[in-house]
Amino acid sequence: MFPQLSAGGGNPNKDVEVVSPPDDTVAALEFSPASVPQTFLVAGSWDSKVRCWEVEASGKTVPKAEQSMDGPVLDVAWHDDGTKVFMASTDKTVKCWDLASNQTMQVAAHDASVKTCHWVKAPNYTCLMTASWDKTLKFWDTRSAAAIMSLALSERCYCAAVDYPMAAVGSADRGVALYSLEGKPAEVKRVESPLKYQHRCVAIFRDKKTKQPTGFALGSVEGRVAIQYVSPTNPKDNFTFKCHRSQGSGGYQDIFAVNDVAFHPAHGTLATVGSDGSFSFWDKDARTKLKSSELLDQPLTKCAFNHSGQIFAYAVGYDWSKGHENYNSAKKNYIFLRPCFEDLKPRST
Amino acid sequence: MGRKKKKASKPWCWYCNREFDDEKILIQHQKAKHFKCHICHKKLYTGPGLSIHCMQVHKEAIDKVPNSLPNRSNIEIEIYGMEGIPPEDVKEHEKQKTGGGKGSDSEDDEPAAKKKATPALLGPGPSTVSPGILPTPMGPVPPSMYPGHMQMNPMMQHFMQAPRMMMPGMRPLFPAASVPTSTPSKPTFPAYSNATISAPPTTSSAAASEPKENGEVKPPAAHSCPLVTATGAGSKIIHPPEDVSLEEIRARNSKYRPKPKPDAPAPSVAPTMITPSTSQAEAVMYAQVAAHMSAAVAAARQQQAAAQAQAAAMRRAPMMPGVVLPQMRVGVPVSVPPVMGMLPVMPQFNLVRPLQPGMLLPGGVMPMGMFPGGMGGMGGMMMQPRYR
Numbered sequence A: 001m002f003p004q005l006s007a008g009g010g011n012p013n014k015d016v017e018v019v020s021p022p023d024d025t026v027a028a029l030e031f032s033p034a035s036v037p038q039t040f041l042v043a044g045s046w047d048s049k050v051r052c053w054e055v056e057a058s059g060k061t062v063p064k065a066e067q068s069m070d071g072p073v074l075d076v077a078w079h080d081d082g083t084k085v086f087m088a089s090t091d092k093t094v095k096c097w098d099l100a101s102n103q104t105m106q107v108a109a110h111d112a113s114v115k116t117c118h119w120v121k122a123p124n125y126t127c128l129m130t131a132s133w134d135k136t137l138k139f140w141d142t143r144s145a146a147a148i149m150s151l152a153l154s155e156r157c158y159c160a161a162v163d164y165p166m167a168a169v170g171s172a173d174r175g176v177a178l179y180s181l182e183g184k185p186a187e188v189k190r191v192e193s194p195l196k197y198q199h200r201c202v203a204i205f206r207d208k209k210t211k212q213p214t215g216f217a218l219g220s221v222e223g224r225v226a227i228q229y230v231s232p233t234n235p236k237d238n239f240t241f242k243c244h245r246s247q248g249s250g251g252y253q254d255i256f257a258v259n260d261v262a263f264h265p266a267h268g269t270l271a272t273v274g275s276d277g278s279f280s281f282w283d284k285d286a287r288t289k290l291k292s293s294e295l296l297d298q299p300l301t302k303c304a305f306n307h308s309g310q311i312f313a314y315a316v317g318y319d320w321s322k323g324h325e326n327y328n329s330a331k332k333n334y335i336f337l338r339p340c341f342e343d344l345k346p347r348s349t
Numbered sequence B: 001m002g003r004k005k006k007k008a009s010k011p012w013c014w015y016c017n018r019e020f021d022d023e024k025i026l027i028q029h030q031k032a033k034h035f036k037c038h039i040c041h042k043k044l045y046t047g048p049g050l051s052i053h054c055m056q057v058h059k060e061a062i063d064k065v066p067n068s069l070p071n072r073s074n075i076e077i078e079i080y081g082m083e084g085i086p087p088e089d090v091k092e093h094e095k096q097k098t099g100g101g102k103g104s105d106s107e108d109d110e111p112a113a114k115k116k117a118t119p120a121l122l123g124p125g126p127s128t129v130s131p132g133i134l135p136t137p138m139g140p141v142p143p144s145m146y147p148g149h150m151q152m153n154p155m156m157q158h159f160m161q162a163p164r165m166m167m168p169g170m171r172p173l174f175p176a177a178s179v180p181t182s183t184p185s186k187p188t189f190p191a192y193s194n195a196t197i198s199a200p201p202t203t204s205s206a207a208a209s210e211p212k213e214n215g216e217v218k219p220p221a222a223h224s225c226p227l228v229t230a231t232g233a234g235s236k237i238i239h240p241p242e243d244v245s246l247e248e249i250r251a252r253n254s255k256y257r258p259k260p261k262p263d264a265p266a267p268s269v270a271p272t273m274i275t276p277s278t279s280q281a282e283a284v285m286y287a288q289v290a291a292h293m294s295a296a297v298a299a300a301r302q303q304q305a306a307a308q309a310q311a312a313a314m315r316r317a318p319m320m321p322g323v324v325l326p327q328m329r330v331g332v333p334v335s336v337p338p339v340m341g342m343l344p345v346m347p348q349f350n351l352v353r354p355l356q357p358g359m360l361l362p363g364g365v366m367p368m369g370m371f372p373g374g375m376g377g378m379g380g381m382m383m384q385p386r387y388r
Helices: A002-008 B023-034 B047-058 B087-099 B102-106 B112-117 B126-133 B154-165 B167-173 B186-196 B203-214 B246-252 B278-314 B336-355 B376-387
Strands: A026-031 A039-045 A049-055 A061-068 A073-078 A084-089 A093-098 A103-109 A114-121 A126-132 A136-140 A147-152 A157-163 A166-171 A176-180 A186-191 A199-206 A213-220 A224-229 A239-242 A245-247 A253-255 A258-263 A270-274 A279-283 A288-292 A300-305 A311-316 A334-339 B235-237
Touching (some): A026 A300, A039 A084, A039 A311, A039 A334, A049 A084, A084 A103, A084 A114, A093 A114, A103 A126, A103 A136, A114 A157, A126 A157, A166 A199, A166 A213, A176 A213, A213 A258, A224 A258, A270 A300
Parallel strands (some): A026 A073, A073 A114, A157 A199, A253 B235, A258 A300
Antiparallel strands (some): A039 A049, A073 A084, A084 A093, A093 A103, A114 A126, A126 A136, A166 A176, A176 A186, A199 A213, A213 A224, A245 A253, A270 A279, A279 A288, A300 A311, A311 A334
């Protein structure tokens, strides 16, 4: 009776379940960088914890360690050497977790919850970029209490992405600010949003040939993703597409938030996950959907690809899209892993 | 070649070889059978039109014309009624009509499949035709949608067509049933499309479908009253009405309040960036939020009340059976009640918050001794050069 529940409704895509999942919704999910031989997965969650698993080639997951913050964890980021993880929390701080020693140390602070953190690895410097609901974007040397640089955002940060030398920050006023990280971080331009609803997630994509960051995908709460080039050769290169919507039997359409968007590291195709409880794979160049998943019975809150693009991880848990009264703390949270390299191959035509 | 022949043959459909008495009816047939989007049932005008529509609106590739004969499934060819039919096919058709098999002797370049298919126009040949029903690898046309259409006898065809011809008139009858094509939201289309549709080469298809879900109740451009609610009559965004991120809304819950930090602020270098007036700033922020919430929520309820009363009746079962309490789902913005409930709570926020920023006061960010190199001026010195 009960096993049936978890087998059927909980995992309709028959993916590999990560063992010992977080006790509350996952808010951040990242795979270790290519610099470490093994594959580690780190998840930050609303129970204020950050957990780390090793993912073996077989798909078997082994819980490795966990750390606590003083508030829910909204973002995590790996150091490029793969030895440390940064954890951003509503407790207004970011801590650095040294995995080898299992010690944490505060490395950044804001006046409000820190929504995102990203490790910036430039040829001539490294730093931690943090963005917060205090409407600032800050850059930190992890050895000092003071930020090296603080830039004003037009509004609270809702999402951010870094792919050196580019950074993109989406804010509560539906703004998108683009930054160049070359030499030192500087705002390049603010883009008029192609979307009419609240920004929720952003990811940077690279040019197919030059392999340089050339644009970004921006997801909104209105089941829509915009593909936007920083300097489009043709205005028609920019477009938006609808996703994570469901047709009700009464003809009523439910539109769900796009909770996360991520680009495949090898193929340049992308994945979206939504409040509707599904993930989809897309080819932005062919402007087609490559695959859509079965519906899960809870929203998908985050997704991530490992560095080689073999594994797609997605987190399942309540995302508050139906308000607090629909929160059922007894409902289990999951992280699933799925081999994805083939599914995300671009359409060949 | 002998493209004259122009005998008074009846209009026929290139895709399925069916004959019609009138080209008008042929066009209606083509729109209903061959140019209809299997997802939103919008009827396009040509094969390429359908292909572009599906690509742009639904992100699906259509590589074959639905319900077409196997050798006539090319979606690239632009055919409208009798226009655009490749001349050799016209010729072939006429030969079939007049001399029976004679023509095919001279035209041997035709693929075998074609010959097999041609009989279909004379008398429905069930066996030959069925392949045409499974058109694309993407499977956009579930066979069940067109149950045995090809096998129908001519009488049934006409029977089927009658309602199709009325389609334009039918739409308003079921505005909610076909969200994508619902008329109510059309009025907002012009405003919307100007702003957002960035790449619609075929505006006919993209434009017609775009506005439906996006038709906002209020002027789309004016986002003076930040709300996530407003959508067209046929759709609804599953998000609390307040235009604030889910994380912010969730973080207000007492369960998620950050724990007060035991380690009190260690006085040390006060980074200029971090202002001690945290609590003030935050209070302002939340006050703002509260302000537009009250306005917004009121507006939202008005806007939605009507739509919802109507919608509630049609509402389908909750999406998340395990989580959703039955009555929750009836009111569309699940969060209207909660938000209202939260309003009185807001002041609390401002009261509670000031207790916490204590830890952020001068330099409190980093407890002393955490930095191997020591803090103080050194930290500042260490970093500055990095960007120089």
